[in-house]
Amino acid sequence: MESAGESKRDRILHVLNRLGFGPRPGDFERVSAMGPERYVHEQLHPESIAIPGDLTERVNEYRTIHMSPLALFAEYQRPIMEARRDAKGESGGDKGAIKDATKDARIQQRIVMREAVEARLLRAIEGPRQLQEVMTAFWFNHFNIFAGKGLDNIWTGAFEETAIRPHTMGKFRTLLGATAHHPAMLFYLDNWQNTAPGSAGAKGKFEGINENYARELMELHTLGVNGGYSQADVIALAHILTGWGLPKGGGGGGGGNRRPGGEGMQGAGMLKFFPFGRLMGQRRQGFGRPGAPPVDPSGFYFDAQRHDFSSKNFLGHRIDGGGIAEGEHALDILASSAATATHLSFKLAQYFVADDPPKALVSRMADRYRSTDGEIRAVLETMFTSAEFRDPRYYGGKFKTPYEYVVSCARATGVPVSNYRPLYGTMQILGMPLYGCQTPNGYANTQDAWLNPDAMMTRLSFATALGSGNLPLENPPFEEAADGGAMRREPAVVPRNGGGKVSIKFDPGAHGPKMTPPDPAQLAATLGDYFTPSTANAVEASPTQLRAPLILGSPEFMKR
């Protein structure tokens, strides 16, 4: 029989594990003093939680996540294209010469992805607004884009910062709209090419309907796969969204047929028919040039020339031809649909409560969604105050995803991280590279997706390395270039096609000074001294230097 003290302790750990990424040193005591109910309330209002000044400063140092898509393009993509064009002319198209010429610019570009990853991890590990961090990860995953696809390499951080993070607990319609207008999403799901056949702007790469975004918008972002829409609705929505895209580089049509002898995937890769690329072409009529159309710095551009202005029937609604307003109307319909309420409630309950969430809870959350016009905070509140969420049978029942496991380990030890590579590298080895999910449905968060023999070996090796102070988390993040030059080596962060080099050495000897090993007693206290007798005995029976690894590698810590 559990004592009242144990029951309160379990509840404190439950909210720290579910509303956040597990306890940091001092969290348990703090929540214990304020009470878990107040903690939940506070987390639901992140603006009420002060952010330490130095954390704000460190986040602001990640300059690129705050830049507009157009500025990112100008600073990090254009130099590659320019170097490429010049080298092509000079070398007569020699592959090696082009590669060499673009190398510096390509390495420079990697800064953008690294900053996005570090800014995410920094706030997940150290940020006091933990629910905000959880919801940012949750909604990014819901509106997943793949950073390995073309320009999303430079836009993913900005997408999260402006389209996801500010809207995580507000009206779902606002969040939906922000993602729908963001160039990163328009590029990832191909809507930038979606064109009314026979329209004035239909030519070349922009010759017809592309249903990709329209389909995922309903299947994944809103209604859900069984949300009651038909293929005719997909086509109607695709027509409604024709012309939602990216700015054109010059006047006239949206692009041209590729010339024979076009470019490959190297360097500017995949940008060969991208309209921004016209900046670099013979017709230099891009942004800021006389006669160019005014461009929204957000990078969103509605091209009326490629829009289908006919009226449509969508989900039983008649939508009259009206340009961009049609798309907004369609988003209203989708956000207010009962199917959307249920789909989102299920996903939230599956993340926060159980792999197979209680149906009654999902239904009450969906009711709250509808009665509040889709206010995410209200739906979360219904869930967090529900009997189901507070039912001890669900405590510690969610198997952590690789992201949650790695972040919770870093939090528990309280180690100051200056080198994030071992963290995101481990996520990649475990099959969950940050921003590296190729498919639009994002990563699963259920046990059957992540528990496997290989993963256990990797998790425990990671736990051992971290727990014994053998992970170079406090090292300077990047090696100096071999030639002693000022430029630092920026390794690629997000792999293409699931490949890419992953090299994390979990064994000692490979690195120089590493980090202060966590103190096992402190670590146990941070985690509320919550261990099963079997774990407690095993830790007790082990040599001191193995105790922290065992705690981080314990079955209890695999779950949240």
Next chain:
Amino acid sequence: MQKELQPLDRCARCSAVPATSISRRAFLRRAAILSASGIVLLSPHAWAARSLDASSKRRLIVVFLRGAVDGLNVVVPHGEPAYYDARPTIAIGRMGASDGLVDLDGHFGLHPALAPLQSQWREGTLAFVHACGSPDPTRSHFDAQDFMESGTPGIKSTQDGWLNRTLAVIPGTHGPTEALSLGPTVPRILSGKAPVANIALGRAAERPMPMDRPVIEAAFDRLYSGNDSISRAYRDGREARKRLMSELADDMAQANGGAPSPQGFSDDTDRLARLIGRDPTIRVAFMALGGWDTHVSEGAANGQLAGHLKPLGEGLASLAKSLGPSYQDTVIMVISEFGRTMHENGNGGTDHGHGNVMWVMGGPVKGGKVYGKWPGLSPGNLYQERDLAVTTDFREPIAAVLRSHMEFSDSQIDRVFPGHPRSSGHVDGLIKV
């Protein structure tokens, strides 16, 4: 008597398949690891409990050439004058010319760098399916590879890969090494419900992990001694890793004993041969090779493409030999996301195209034949007036292998390739019955 088998595997993750080029030696080492990974064990395990009848020994190896290999220069339609017209500097010379192609059937010929595969062609265990590919029109590497790995062209939301589904639809418990991926992380084609062993290559495979140290292992053993799912996964993982590491250590010691010279080739095949026959656990295996995106300076009989084809051909030929009797139970398929333009571009290369050639090799294959329906290369027959057309969906030959080789039922195939197209008849007879 039936063998008890067992996984072995799971070794270090970490670096692996070179993205841009492979050496013959690297390929062979990979192949060796592949053959080494099924090891006969005496200790019974949950996943070894499944009885091994003849059909459960059959295996499928998929080699993905990432970057879109130029199929028109692999299996060359030398009977078409249009081919030579379109490729003034990169066409493969006709038979008889120095460095000319190897004739296959009077209409098609093989790139000379693939001459090592001639014996498989002659003995009838190597076939090709030409004008094969995805029905999806995309020329994006990313999308096309994605579709070819998910097995659902045009549908992006499919989360698992068809090679994983191939295992998942086989009833029973799955051992952790039934699916083997050689490379740094589990690729799209193998992601899914069935467990997948992921093997790093080269030195990374030997890199120690903390879990290899007895004191650490003993400590974690105490934590994971229960019968819950996490404990079971832990024990499977530990067992697999231990066995693979010890096997790899033997393997590497032998390989390093030989001189790093062309003679090392026979060392590799010898080692392979020794390890063959002990390998019934692996049902599917996958590896990817890069470096095929030949936009510039593709070359003809020699050059960039030839430089990549040569080690591939040698590696495949060696694998065929080294598999020994197991070759009779193995089908090896070589696929690539799309073909390349028929016309050579201004840089002595080719750009992203459409139709391609698929390679199918192994004892069960009725080879010595180029399957498919050849659409021709005249302008009117080209896809969008520029590329070899696709007349056979890439899922058709795979489905034929699943049906006749892996003995899958129609409903199992439907689960691997939901909504796959009806058979065109173009690959009838590809697998001996």
